[in-house]
Amino acid sequence: MVRVLVTGGAGFIGSNLVISLVKEGCDVTVVDDLSMGMMKNLKDVQGKIIFYKHDVCDHVFMHRVLDANFDYIYYLAAVASVVDSVERPYITHQVNQESVVNSLEYLRINHYFPKKFLFISSAAVYGNYPELPKKENGRVQPLTPYAVDKYASERFTIDYGTLYGLSTVVVRFFNVFxxxxxxxxxxxxxxxxxxxxxxxxxxxxxxxxxxxxxxFVYVDDIVRALIFISKKKETCGVYNIGYGxxxxxxxxxxxxxxxxxxxxxxxxxxxxxxxxxxxxxxxxxxxxxxxxxxxxxxxxxxxxxxxxxxxx
CATH class of the missing domain: 3.90.25.10 (UDP-galactose 4-epimerase, domain 1)
Structure with a gap:
C-alpha cells in the first residue's frame, strides 16, 4: 500500500487532499496541530487514517514520523494568515520555513527518498509586480513574512532536489475555493x-x-493537480495552479x-x-x-x- 504523509491535513485544502488519497486506497498519516485545521474536516475518513495532533515545529516528533519512510509527502502545514505573520514574524517563520527545512534535512541525512516531496507555496510570492499572467520564472516580490518564508522554503525544497537527489516539487496556489x-x-x-x-x-x-x-480555482481541481504532479516522475521546480x-x-x-x-x-x-x-x-x-x-x-x-x- 502506498504510504503518504500530509502535514496540515485537517485544513481546508489538506483535508480535501486526504479524503481523495484515502479514496485512492493510500495509507495516509496526517499531522496537524488544529490551530487552523478542524477535525470535522476529516469526519469522512475517521478511523481510516493515522492522525497526530501535533506541532510540526517539534522536530524530534517529526523525525519519528518521517522514520516511516513515506512514498509521498505533501507539506501543507503553515500559518496561512498574512496578518499573523506580520504580527508574529518569528513564530510563523518557524512553521512556514524552519519546519520545512528541518524535514528536508532529516530526509537527506537518513537517506530517505520519497517518490515526491511536494511543498505548497502561494501566489503571494509574486507581490504587486504588474506583469500578467504570473509566470513561475517571473519576478517575485514577497512583501510579508508569510510570502518571504514561502519563497525561501520553495528554494530550499528545489535545491534539496538538485543538490541531494531528493525528488521535490513546489506548487503555487492562486485563489482556491x-x-x-x-x-x-x-x-x-x-x-x-x-x-x-x-x-x-x-x-x-x-x-x-x-x-x-x-x-479562482476550485479545490477539487487543486487536489487533482497535486496528486497528478506528485505521481509524475519528471515533475520538478515550480508550478502555478490556477485556471489561467x-x-x-x-x-x-x-x-x-x-x-x-x-x-x-x-x-x-x-x-x-x-x-x-x-x-x-x-x-x-x-x-x-x-x-x-x-x-x-x-x-x-x-x-x-x-x-x-x-x-x-
Whole structure:
C-alpha cells in the first residue's frame, strides 16, 4: 500500500487532499496541530487514517514520523494568515520555513527518498509586480513574512532536489475555493465569506469597487493537480495552479448569485492598503505535464453552493 504523509491535513485544502488519497486506497498519516485545521474536516475518513495532533515545529516528533519512510509527502502545514505573520514574524517563520527545512534535512541525512516531496507555496510570492499572467520564472516580490518564508522554503525544497537527489516539487496556489473552507477565519478566501453571507442573508463588505481580478480555482481541481504532479516522475521546480483566467470579483459574485438564486447585500468600502488589484496564473507549465482541469469556475461554484446548502 502506498504510504503518504500530509502535514496540515485537517485544513481546508489538506483535508480535501486526504479524503481523495484515502479514496485512492493510500495509507495516509496526517499531522496537524488544529490551530487552523478542524477535525470535522476529516469526519469522512475517521478511523481510516493515522492522525497526530501535533506541532510540526517539534522536530524530534517529526523525525519519528518521517522514520516511516513515506512514498509521498505533501507539506501543507503553515500559518496561512498574512496578518499573523506580520504580527508574529518569528513564530510563523518557524512553521512556514524552519519546519520545512528541518524535514528536508532529516530526509537527506537518513537517506530517505520519497517518490515526491511536494511543498505548497502561494501566489503571494509574486507581490504587486504588474506583469500578467504570473509566470513561475517571473519576478517575485514577497512583501510579508508569510510570502518571504514561502519563497525561501520553495528554494530550499528545489535545491534539496538538485543538490541531494531528493525528488521535490513546489506548487503555487492562486485563489482556491470550495468545501471545508472556514468563512469565520481571518485568512479565509473571499468566496467562502460570500457564501456565508448568501446563506445567512448577511451584508458582505467589498473593499474596493469589485474590479479587482483573481484567478479562482476550485479545490477539487487543486487536489487533482497535486496528486497528478506528485505521481509524475519528471515533475520538478515550480508550478502555478490556477485556471489561467482573470475574473473580476464583482463579476464572479454576480455569477454566484445566479447559481444560488439569491441577491447579495454588498457594502462598498475603500480598498485596503496592500491589496493586490490584479492576479492571474500562467498555467502553461502545468498544462505541459498533461494535467487537465475537470471543474472550472462555473461548475466549481455550482458544486460549492450545493455543498454549502447541505452543510449550513
Amino acid at each position: 470550495g468545501p471545508r473552507q472556514n468563512p469565520s477565519s481571518s485568512y479565509s478566501g473571499v468566496l467562502s465569506i460570500v457564501t456565508k453571507c448568501l446563506l445567512k442573508n448577511k451584508k458582505f463588505i467589498m473593499y474596493g469597487d469589485g474590479s479587482q481580478t483573481r484567478d 483566467e482573470q475574473n473580476k470579483l464583482l463579476d464572479v459574485i454576480r455569477q454566484y448569485e445566479k447559481i444560488a438564486g439569491k441577491r447579495l447585500d454588498i457594502e462598498f468600502k475603500d480598498p485596503r492598503s496592500g491589496d493586490i488589484q490584479e492576479s492571474m496564473a500562467d498555467v502553461t507549465r502545468l498544462k505541459k505535464t498533461g494535467f487537465v482541469a475537470k471543474w472550472g469556475l462555473e461548475n466549481g461554484l455550482k458544486k460549492y453552493w450545493r455543498y454549502a446548502e447541505s452543510e449550513f
